[in-house]
Amino acid sequence: MNPTWSRFNITSIVLGFAFLYLPIVLLVVFSFNESKLVTVWGGFSTKWYVSLFHNQGLMDATWVTARVAVISATVATVLGTLAALTLTRYTRFKGRMLFSGMVFAPLVMPEVITGLSLLLLFVAVGLDRGFLTVTLAHITLTMCFVAVVVQSRLMTFDRSLEEAAMDLGAPPVKTFFQITLPVIMPAIVSGWMLAFTLSLDDLVIASFTSGPGATTLPMKIYSQVRLGVTPEINAACTILIAVVAVGVIIASLANKRREVQRQRDEQAAQRG
Amino acid sequence: MKSLGSIRRDFAPWNDPNAKPYIQFDNVTKKFGDFTAVNNLSLTIFEREFFALLGASGCGKSTLLRMLAGFEEPTAGRILLDGQDLRGIPPYRRPVNMMFQSYALFPHMTVENNIAFGLKQDGMPKPEIAARVGEMLKLVKLEQFAKRKPHQLSGGQRQRVALARSVAKRPKVLLLDEPLGALDKKLREETQFELMDLQQSLGLTFVVVTHDQEEAMTMADRIAIIDKGEVMQVATPAEVYEAPGSRFVAGFVGNVNMFEGKIARGDAGAASIDTGNGITIRTENAGDAAIGAAVAFAIRPEKIKVSSKKPDGAVNAIEGEVYDIAYLGDMTVYHVRLDDGHVVRASTMNAARITEDPLSWNDRAWVSFRPDAGVVLTR
16 A cells, blocks of 8 residues: 555654654754854854863763663662562462562652652661662662563563473573573563663652762753753763664664564575 | 284283383372372383373373473372382483473574583583584484574474484483474374384383374374373273273274164173164174173274175174265275164275275165174273
8 A cells, every 4th residue: 555645644744753853853953053052053063062071070970870870770680580580480479469569569650759768768777878879779760670571571481491401401590591591681681771771861769869979960961951051961962862872773773683584594494 | 813903013011011110100190279180090101112192182191291201290199210219309300301392492502502401411521412412413314404593493303403302311211292293294294203213223212292193003102091180091002993991992092983782692702782773783892791781882984894785694784875975095984874873984995996886975885894893892
């Protein structure tokens, strides 16, 4: 069926894409603005990118964010994977419903509540707010997302693979590391990436649980914007967008290639 | 020398009272919650035997195999392998290997690493592993596929990798769970003979689970027919077919015509059976059924002759009308409706290309059979 390029179709597509991407395009365009005023075009320049790299505050915040994201995503992946394993494998223990509900509650919990309750906890136990507390908070936030991703993979996991490994002489622990883990690894990696991006762009929970010396990039950008937007912020956001876009494009290309390769292999195998 | 069926078997340890059992199920019961999968079952399997567990799905045959492999523990009773009680021994320490119905090939490993997996677990030195893997690949004719991943193989090739992997460790017993279930018909027939040759050349004990009676008949030395977690009969394929022990077994394996009736008169194994509607069947295989006992007379379709005239001197000949005919090439199947309404299935080998006295639909016809052609079933 040929799509008909009626006036109505074109209008809806243009409006839709404009709605989605106009703000981002504006942001990117004005990051190359010569003028200091964000809304007035004063000619092309890359000076804001240069000044960005001399802005110690922003650079520090970026570094903090990266470290928080890597550490919290890694710990959350380990914990989330363990939770997913428990929930899919040991289906008959007492209080399973309660446990699984509690693991997945943060998915729908308003971030303000998560942030506030974590803040109260840290204050109650006398933990100084800073790098450690943001990281812990992000682990809490992202663990359930990892658990969801890994659990959905485990649902379709063929248990006879593990039985075959044990049958061939591998004890349970060896079976887990040599068979189960490699097979579910793609899900664990996507869980990690999800956790990483969630931690990267979190503002609400970080604002509640962070302290002096541990300002994350979203917090920094937000606080600077309140004092007035500078094209420097535009430049920082453009870099962020570029990093994320490149990551997404590489991931989907790799996925696509693997899929095409797999189909070709299977067709070749069918032919003999 | 006469024998049941068409094969003379020289390997028959089950007839030797001094033969040592190799695998023993000893009053084994397995319950899953309230459901009894295996009910107080006893079985004996001998060394180098090709043993088939045959039954419909859900009859408990796979549970038996999984208990032997160690994935399930019996609720009661014990399982012995070569005299050793297997209770409490985990799957990874049992000298048995299993070929899974789904093949369960490790998707992230190449064919050779799949085959080498079990050998590596035993800590076999690398050169020996390489040699054994090469040997196994040769055995299943997959030498040029060593570096492929499972998804790059066809169904038949995957099946052979699974087989090679499960025999690589030279287990005492190889368990096969529906080994040919996922193959198409032609490939399945070829593979049946390959499996038999493999079992012979390796000298292993094979226990195969299948729901396909033809597969069990082709491959196995003995067949155990399982229903609702109980053994109905354990016998050679010929015995199962020619001398079924019960109505269930007769009906489960192959096609059969069944006449319900009472023993009217009999002596020394021969008897007349009155089916109660004018038909009396004379048989020499009544066993020890008493006069007046309610029995079933079972006779296989190929042992019944169909003819347009009453055959001379036939002991059993019943008149009816040809109701349906199916020409299958190698044989023709007739459905004849007897005058009492009973439909009899009879099949004739088309040994000659030309038939002298062909039958057509609605022809009057006689079905006849010898007095030793059927069996009397009391159960």
